[in-house]
Amino acid sequence: MAINHHVSAYVDLILSDMPEPxxxxxxxxxxxxxxxxxxxxxxxxxxxxxxxxxxxxxISRQRLLSHGITEGFTFYCASHEAIPRFVDRPVDLCLFNLGYLPGGDKKVHTTPRKTIQGIEGALSILSPGGRILVTLYPGSLPGKIESIEVEAYVRGLDQKKTTVMSVAPLNQKNQPPYLLVLSPYQG
Ligand SMILES: C[S@@+](CC[C@H](N)C(=O)[O-])C[C@H]1O[C@@H](n2cnc3c(N)ncnc32)[C@H](O)[C@@H]1O
Incomplete structure (x- = not known):
């Protein structure tokens, strides 16, 4: 597969190397x-x-319907720190694509505290081979603050319990988005 500087290519790369979730x-x-x-x-x-x-x-329901997808999904109008309350089975893949709704109110941005609580909750129900992918956007001030706090949190996770990787472009100008990958430690 092609590698480029888009963070979505990093997500594809990580997805291409995991069993079907x-x-x-x-x-x-x-x-x-x-x-x-x-x-x-x-x-x-x-x-x-x-x-x-x-x-x-x-918007998302409409998007799926317009592609003929009518089942297999459940949407919750709820904050992501509540994930374990709604999802009662092991999760193989969990995506956090942080920031604000494109085309929406930029002030409704993900927040460091809730994002960290969300990651903690997702980790608590992650399957043994599961992965959490977090896309961070340090190019804006709220995104920068969130990146710093989320990175500090994941750096502090016990390496015997969780493997944490960063996939980041090194020669791109400004402050490009990058990806964190978390997975239960497998020895
Ligand atoms: C960058 S967008 C996500 C892009 C999206 N995955 C897509 O494919 O279009 C970030 C979204 O996170 C949502 N958000 C902000 N805080 C949240 C929270 N605490 N829990 C769940 N979603 C939240 C925002 O409303 C916004 O729609």
Whole structure:
């Protein structure tokens, strides 16, 4: 597969190297582009998605319907720190694509505290070979603050319990998005 400087290529790279997930969580549904890609790529998976904006759920439902996808997903208008309350089975793949709803209110940005609580919750129900992918956007001030705090949190995770990787472009100008990959330690 082609490697380029888009963070979505890093996500594809990580996805291409994992067994087919059965349970997927999209922790930041937004306009539903990630959810659509995941459902097209893994049509047998069950997907649960979260967003605090009702509008995001409506747009995403419409996006899936327009691609003929009518089942296999459940959307919650809820904050991602509540993931373990809604998803009662082991999660194989969980995506956090941080920031604000593209085309929406930029002030409704993901926040460090809730993102960290969300990652903690997702880790608590991650299957043994599961992965959490977190896309960070340090190019804006709220995104920068969030990147610093989320990175500090994941750096502090016990290496005997969780493997944490960063996939970041090194020769791109400004402050490009990058990806964190978390997975239960497998020895
Ligand atoms: C960058 S967008 C996600 C992009 C999306 N995955 C897509 O494919 O279009 C970030 C989304 O996170 C949502 N969000 C912000 N805080 C949240 C929270 N605490 N829990 C769940 N979603 C949240 C925002 O409403 C916004 O829609």
């Amino acid at each position: 059965r349970v997927i969580v999209d922790a930041t549904l937004g306009n539903g582009r990630d959810t659509l890609k995941l459902m097209q790529r893994f049509p047998r998976a069950r997907l649960y998605a979260f967003d605090i904006q009702k509008r995001a759920l409506e």
